[in-house]
Amino acid sequence: MKQHLLHTPEGVRDIYNGECEKKLYLEDKLYGILKTYGCRPIQTPSFEFFDIFGKEVGTIQSRNLYKFFDREGNTLVLRPDITPSIARFVSNYYMEETMPLRFCYKGNTFINTDSYQGRLKENTQLGAEFIGDNSADADAEILSMVTECLLGAGLKEFQLTVGHVGILQGMMEAAGFDDEEAETLRGLIMNNNFFGAESFADSKNLEPELKELFHLLGKICDSAEDFQNAKQAAAKYPDILAAMEHLEQLQSLFLLYGMDRYISFEFGAVSSYKYYSGIIFNAYTFGSGEPVVKGGRYDHLLRHFGKDAPAIGFVIVIDQLMAVLSRQNIDTPAAACGQLVVYEQACREDAVVYARKQRAAGCSVELMCRRPGMKKTDYEAYAQRNQIARLQFMDGETDNE
Numbered sequence: 001m002k003q004h005l006l007h008t009p010e011g012v013r014d015i016y017n018g019e020c021e022k023k024l025y026l027e028d029k030l031y032g033i034l035k036t037y038g039c040r041p042i043q044t045p046s047f048e049f050f051d052i053f054g055k056e057v058g059t060i061q062s063r064n065l066y067k068f069f070d071r072e073g074n075t076l077v078l079r080p081d082i083t084p085s086i087a088r089f090v091s092n093y094y095m096e097e098t099m100p101l102r103f104c105y106k107g108n109t110f111i112n113t114d115s116y117q118g119r120l121k122e123n124t125q126l127g128a129e130f131i132g133d134n135s136a137d138a139d140a141e142i143l144s145m146v147t148e149c150l151l152g153a154g155l156k157e158f159q160l161t162v163g164h165v166g167i168l169q170g171m172m173e174a175a176g177f178d179d180e181e182a183e184t185l186r187g188l189i190m191n192n193n194f195f196g197a198e199s200f201a202d203s204k205n206l207e208p209e210l211k212e213l214f215h216l217l218g219k220i221c222d223s224a225e226d227f228q229n230a231k232q233a234a235a236k237y238p239d240i241l242a243a244m245e246h247l248e249q250l251q252s253l254f255l256l257y258g259m260d261r262y263i264s265f266e267f268g269a270v271s272s273y274k275y276y277s278g279i280i281f282n283a284y285t286f287g288s289g290e291p292v293v294k295g296g297r298y299d300h301l302l303r304h305f306g307k308d309a310p311a312i313g314f315v316i317v318i319d320q321l322m323a324v325l326s327r328q329n330i331d332t333p334a335a336a337c338g339q340l341v342v343y344e345q346a347c348r349e350d351a352v353v354y355a356r357k358q359r360a361a362g363c364s365v366e367l368m369c370r371r372p373g374m375k376k377t378d379y380e381a382y383a384q385r386n387q388i389a390r391l392q393f394m395d396g397e398t399d400n401e
Contacts, residue, residue: 011113011121018387022332023322027106027126030149030316034128037145039104044085046108050075052084057304058274059084064112078110081273083298083313086129091305100132106318119290120319127295127315134299134310136246139279140253142312146283146293147259149316154330158285160262160293161220162250163269165276166243171213174237175206189270194218197268209233213240217268227251230267247279275301278312287327292320338364339390340383342376345369347394354394370395 008014015023035041050067053059060080067077079085082105094101106126113119128145130138143160150158168189172182188197194217201214212233221227227248234240247265254260271280271294278297285292295314302309325332339358343351348369355365366388368379376393383391 009121011119013120017385019322021387023124023318026153026322026325026332027124027318029152030126031104031106033149033152034104034126034145037102037128037141039102039128042086042089042103042105043107044082044089044105045079046110047076047078048085048088050077052088053077053080057084057301060111060272066110066112079107080109080111082107082109082125082127082315083129083273083275084301086313087298087301087311088305090129090131090309090311091302091307094131095307098132100130100138102128102130104128123320124318125315126318127313129311129313131302131311132309133312134278134297136249136253138312139250139297140257142295142314143250143254143263143281144257144259146281146295146314146316147257147262150262150283150285150293153321154325154332155285155328158262158283158292159264160281160283161264161266161269162247162279162281163266164243164247164279165269165271165296166246166278167213167240167267168217168270170237170240170243171210174210174240175201175204175214177204186270189217189268190272192218194268207236209236213237213267219267221247221265221267227265250279271296273298281314285324285328287324288320290317290320292317292324337387337389338366339392340366340368340379340388341392341394342368342370342379343394351394 031041047068050065051057053065055062065077065080067075070076086103086105090101090103104127106124108122108124110122111119113121128142130142143162146160168186172185177185185197185200188194188200197217198215201211201217206214213230216230216233221230227244231241231244231248234244244267251260251263251265254263269280269282273296275298276296277299280296281293282291282295283293293314293316295312297310297312299310302311322332341351341355351367355367358365370379370393379393380391382388
């Protein structure tokens, strides 16, 4: 046998036994929480036309896409991001709908990241999208979903950092940065090099108030005083001020939802997704430098597909969440279940009748004809390895567990 055929390609992995049971349990639980908010389940294809994720959309760079061709020569890609697929879906089937829409979904995404990054190239994402409402109330409800999902997963300590793309964008426009300078600054911030970002801004001839705003990059705002000071510095810049006031409004809504202890605000928040137009947010917890939740408002994305409607959404990166739950020793229930019935050939009919009745009642039953030379302890070990709760032997004389 060729040994290389036994291994998966770099960046993907097999999931089995208890881990797979826990993952499925977690997905079902989180999906259930999203449905309590009125989200309707949908599914979109695992691959789409290349233009769905093209440069104009503002998602993953082309070099990080898995591309291939269909029989007609069209360029297709494995989806790297589900949000553009949702935007296409809504524009196709709900073009005339003017009332808000709520959808939830789960599926795998594929990003051909550089090998040295050590990241999975296939990830399971579970998320929700709220289409047709651009209010702060919609933003707060989405963030409430995120909070409930993370609490439902078993996390006790996590933080949602919320920002607004209008703040940094407004600062760069007020400073007169060209495209190259804007990308340089974004790169510094995305690498958490806030000292470098401040130094870069200080090297420009900026007004004192604008320079003060650049010094807020990377700093957490968590009090009314912080907001007041920031708004004073932004008083001369209407777009920046409006974004800050939106975040301030959200702060009061978080109190109403009772989730204020999990939320902090970061004025310099930035995302690699260029389609975000309003608030953006990430959820972090112990045991990972990567966010377990990513999301934001994308009020202009649907226009690319012909429908003019605001939208906001998020995804939970299930694989990342599973990893941090394990590192924090938070157990995801995956209790032993089902039963194994080991029968002698003479008891085959009884075993099959019993199994059919149990399965009709919704119980899991695994039938196994006893092999010559196999001891009961062998079957007990098998049941334990496979998390089978109940073991029953049918030997024609005494049926026992």
